[in-house]
Amino acid sequence: MAKIDTSLIEGYADMTPEQKLAALEAFEYEDNAAELEKQKNALSKANSEAAEWKRKHNALLSEEEKKKQEDADKLAQMEQELADLRKGKTVSEYKAKFVAQGYDEALAEETAQAFADGDSAKVFANQSKFLEEYAKKVKADALKKTPKPTPGAGSGGGAIDYDKKIEEAQKNGDLAAVAYYNRLRAQEEAEQNKS
Template structure:
């Protein structure tokens, strides 16, 4: 990539990395950084390099003995088997972790994300997802507790006692009320 071409007047000889970044940031956004002509040229070079590499590989393989060619083919097959095994092992590990997380109460999507993060060793994502799970458990528990909480019945206090109800009480009931809560009794009798 030709910096002089892209930066134009902002280009200076011996620019530092930070200066280049700043100059690139100041440029107006365009749909394509690489123009079509340069892209076609790069694609053509890549195709030519691939053909040349293929040609050299064929020439090299033709110089090898059958035993060496068999060994190379065996190594390639072993590498493919190892890659397939690794992919299968990862998939199995993710499935096992997801099942464990769902059993703990994770929803399926969060369990999948967390299991993949565990398999990839992305523990910051695992911890973030655990925080999300803890919040959902907290919210669900609070909602469930509120849903199952019965409204309290009338208290055993003296809130419902009025002067009229005291007048209707027997002498023994009045004495019991005075004995249990003399302050409330005095306030009600005085009319406060």
């Protein structure tokens, strides 16, 4: 912002603060609007002349120079397309790997794109989402595979050999069943101890 030249105000140094304020409020700048308009017109004219010179220059270029310029433009375009294709291929490969690990399509696509872009924060966030969903699925599957107790089991009237059931479950690698039979055996023992 332009400062006011107080030397242009007569007796400014000897005025009281109220008089100075009144003098500053009454101060009028020189009107430079005409000069500003003149400068804008000169700039517009210079831009027009530069555009005209550029047009004339391009018209004077030889056919060979024009061809070189066109070839350079095409090469730049092809390089950009190649880079886009390579990135698309990379994203596609990553997506296939994420889907093979159990990711759903949408999460795999999003994670692959983030991985290709180098956005590790997004990759780790998506991995956390996947692991949460996967843990829920594993628990649900384990509950579905857990055998239902037979009537009378745990009431002392059943003839279930828990050691045998636990051994079978361990051979099959069914840890949920092992835990289930251990729990039933503990419940039965607790009920027997109460009696």
